[in-house]
Amino acid sequence: MSNTINSFLFFGAAVSLLSYELGLLLKRKLKSPIFNPLLISIVVVMALLSVFKIKYEVYNQSAKYISYLLTPATICLAVPLYRQIELLKKHSKAILAGTLTGVITTMVTVLLLATVFGLNHQEYVTFLPKSITTAIAMGISEEMKGFVTITVASIIITGILGNIIAETVCRVFHITEPVAIGIAIGSSAHAIGTTKALEMGEIEGAMSSLAIATSGLCTVVFASIFANFL
Structure with a gap:
């Protein structure tokens, strides 16, 4: 699975963003602070990597680019x-x-x-x-x-x-x-x-x-x- 996923350039970034959007949707629908979008996205990503046996290194090849936005977002x-x-x-x-x-x-x-x-x-x-x-x-x-x-x-x-x-x-x-x-x-x-x-x-x-x-x-x-x- 990791070799197949590795051919998709933006796999990690796409999974991260879609998982976060799912978290936002759940928060809007359920209106509970427990359904924090970041927490939901972490759980979803971990579940996907575990179920499909995708190596973290493969996921992080494209997901790491999202972290580059951390400093500008803070500013x-x-x-x-x-x-x-x-x-x-x-x-x-x-x-x-x-x-x-x-x-x-x-x-x-x-x-x-x-x-x-x-x-x-x-x-x-x-x-x-x-x-x-x-x-x-x-x-x-x-x-x-x-x-x-x-x-x-x-x-x-x-x-x-x-x-x-x-x-x-x-x-x-x-x-x-x-x-x-x-x-x-x-x-x-x-x-x-x-x-x-x-x-x-x-x-x-x-x-x-x-x-x-x-x-x-x-x-x-x-x-x-x-x-x-x-």
């Missing part, structure tokens, strides 16, 4: 941020405090869990950048000699969970301030969570976009410090 998040620039200036101190709190909380949580589950140093540093955008996290993980592929997997899982539970968490804890919601989502669930923030409102989306960048920069600094704790 495009600057648009809603620019539209809310005055709000950014007004709440600059609160935004900085919220972002720092989110980053440090992530680091402390990873440290505690790594200690509880007896992870070694390499496994520990692998999870330190789990809550920031993939483009930055991969570089951090590689620099600290972590398992980059596991880092990417943890980032995707973190983002999907953040996307699914964001509204519920805000409702349970009575968080209604748009700036606070956006910073919380962006600093904990990066770009995948930001798609949910954009659905919740333009201010939430703008603040979440800002948090992606600031959290990434803060993580670069704090990850190197926390890496020495285990």
Whole structure:
């Protein structure tokens, strides 16, 4: 099967995009946060590769080109941020405090869990950048000699969970301030969570976009410090 599929130049990209479209369709029809389009597409692609015994390398030959759009897509998040620039200036101190709190909380949580589950140093540093955008996290993980592929997997899982539970968490804890919601989502669930923030409102989306960048920069600094704790 892999040899046959290998002759189709855009097989991997087509499967990825069609799986995501299926996820979008299910989300619109069922209207449940559990049916996250990214999660659905991951499950569908894994199922297809397993059932038809297609090697990952064959699938990735064309699917890898989709990942090239990750950085431009992240940069495009600057648009809603620019539209809310005055709000950014007004709440600059609160935004900085919220972002720092989110980053440090992530680091402390990873440290505690790594200690509880007896992870070694390499496994520990692998999870330190789990809550920031993939483009930055991969570089951090590689620099600290972590398992980059596991880092990417943890980032995707973190983002999907953040996307699914964001509204519920805000409702349970009575968080209604748009700036606070956006910073919380962006600093904990990066770009995948930001798609949910954009659905919740333009201010939430703008603040979440800002948090992606600031959290990434803060993580670069704090990850190197926390890496020495285990």
